[in-house]
Amino acid sequence: TFLNTLLLGLNLLNKIIKEQKAKNETVVSGAVAFELYDTYGFPLDLTELILSENNMTVDNAGFDVEMQKQKQRSRTDAAKESSDWVVLNDNITTEFIGYEKTELEINIVKYRKQIIKKKEVFQLVFDKTPFYAESGGQVGDTGYIQFENEKIFVVDTQKENNLIVHYTKELPKNINESHIAVVNESRRTSICNNHSATHLLHWALRKVLGKHVEQKGSLVNENGLRFDFSHFNKLSDEEVKEVERLVNAKIRSNAICDLFYDMSMDEAVEMGAMALFGEKYGDKVRVVRFDDSVELCGGTHVGATGDIGMFVIKQETSIAAGIRRIEAITADVAEEYLADQRAVVSELKTILKNQKDLVKAVENLQTQNKEYQKKIEQLNEIAIKQQKQEIVSKIKEVNGINLLASQENMEVNDLKKIAYQIINDKENSVVVFTAINNGKPNICVAVSKDLIESKGLNAGNIVRELAKEIQGGGGGQANLATAGGKNTDALPNVLAKINSIIAEL
Structure with missing residues (x-):
């Protein structure tokens, strides 16, 4: 009854209050408040009143989130298209026999067609059933019903308004005949x-x-x-x-x-x-x-x-x-x-040459890997410095600005490092690198601090303009920005365009 349900909810709330007081917690989650509302019929203001008497509050925002989830579930249910029930027997009650039996003779007492996610299914109600309907966290049974040579598979079993509803993908041809209902026993x-x-x-x-x-x-x-x-x-x-x-x-x-x-x-x-x-x-x-x-x-x-x-x-x-x-x-x-x-x-032991302590062996590999990674980074830094010396020689003066516009066969992150070093080393400079990484065009732009302050140049604005040439987009800071795109063939246009932009300043 409703009063019993309400009493269960009150006992539960009192238990939650006791537990949270023991942990010095004063806010009851919105999920708990909504469960009290949805399952036990507790209005939110009643929960708030009881909590206020205990110097506690409800997470109202969390409650609203749960309410929105419930509304979304309702909208989803409303999206289902259901035809009217076809009643074959006025005695529409389903007796669950599934605790004792997984196979028995049944009669179909009503059915209807339903469209769920644009797919046609049928809902069948039996006079008695061995199929367990989803409840208490346990999924519904599957199996089949059979009359003579016709076998109709039950793909799910649910509860609806105190009835056990069996879902099938087709309707039995002999709907008025008694069928044998068989639960998928291995699954059960x-x-x-x-x-x-x-x-x-x-x-x-x-x-x-x-x-x-x-x-x-x-x-x-x-x-x-x-x-x-x-x-x-x-x-x-x-x-x-x-x-x-x-x-x-x-x-x-x-x-x-x-x-x-x-x-x-x-x-x-x-x-x-x-x-x-x-x-x-x-x-x-x-x-x-x-x-x-x-x-x-x-x-x-x-x-x-x-x-x-x-x-x-x-x-x-x-x-x-x-x-x-x-x-x-x-x-x-x-x-x-x-x-x-x-x-x-076993495979790890083989790979690690039958090491007795696999954990220790993997830890040693991780340590070695970190050491090798450091050495690789050090070698990479040396290589970048050498490449930087070659790249810097490409700087030319355009409209009083030191412009370096060049396509390089390097990773974008390495180009960013070089570009950043150049604008810090050389005043009055703009750097534009183009590159192809993993088959995609990339642009890197850097602007020295003095040009940002004196001429209002901005690497982010420049890179967005240049990215149009390669059908892409990008952004970044005033001094350093990057972009990616689709058209690698247009990268020479990027270099020509930056020359024009600087020349027209």
Whole structure:
């Protein structure tokens, strides 16, 4: 009911206030305020009122950002073209049988056509279904329905207005006949492995990091799992290792999955079940327990933790202030990942001539590389000085200004260094270099400080004018600027044009 939902939201807000006070934080994020508004029906001004009584405030800008995201989602939904439902049976309720069965006989009770991103799909509602609809971070089931020789593939399963909606790319020809619905069982098995591993991960994180850890989001599919949780620091390598060890130990213990249906919220909480932020719960809830891991959950799970086989954390990152993310894999996907890692290590050993300490060997290579890089830079500086002496001889006087306009076979960065040195060494000078790098024309312009002050010359303005010749653009500072373009054949025109510009000053 609405009052129960509102009460859950109030309890959650009080918990957030308590946690943030413990950390001396006075501003509640806009994302949290919006979740209270969107999920629990809390108006923003009510949240602000409760917070003000606790000398706290809301990040209103962050709330507005989340509201705009919601509006964009609504606009996207509005862009979908849907035909009216065709009702085949007035008894339109769908019974989910997917906890017990992955194959059963069904009847289609209504359907409709929908255009999504200019592609035609069909939405089918059954009287009962083994297909799990996306919920609680777990993706929807796929599979097929079959009548005689006709097989129609179910590409997704979603919830819509308390109905389980099955998406197909075509409509069954025998729409009024009973069909056999079959879930893609291997995919479901992988999803179950990853969902159960998510529960174990949550449990292990609270063991290693502390009771402040709470789930803030998740994604569970056949390829792996993503778990977002509250924590204030990056996890150390030792913490990641310990979390992974605890989960794998729980997997090896082969803990049975205990399921409790139709429990009251009070009974579930007394058992130790955790309500997850952002989830809506009814008067009766389902509890999933693996030993001391106890959560409210409507998803599909393994019969015992041993079915998961193996758990590997791939990476741990930050996604927002105080929110961390772990991406992990299980079972055969984890085995394949570790096999690939072993292959990489084996290849590295071969490349590094079977060095026992690979890390030390790579560190030595990095040190050597830095030393070689320094030597290359030193040699490059010597080469630039030698080339500079040759280039300077090309300076000529035009309209009382020392003009150096030349095409050079050098990198732009090296030309910039030379141009900068020349305008610092020689007063009353303008330098224009053209070059071709990676098949593209480049221009470098430099102007000495005295000409900037006395004649108002500006390298940035000059380079933009010259860049028109090569169908390009550029810019920079008053004393040094660069440009790039498309037409390499026009580079001689650039040199002719700068001569004209200086001559007409």
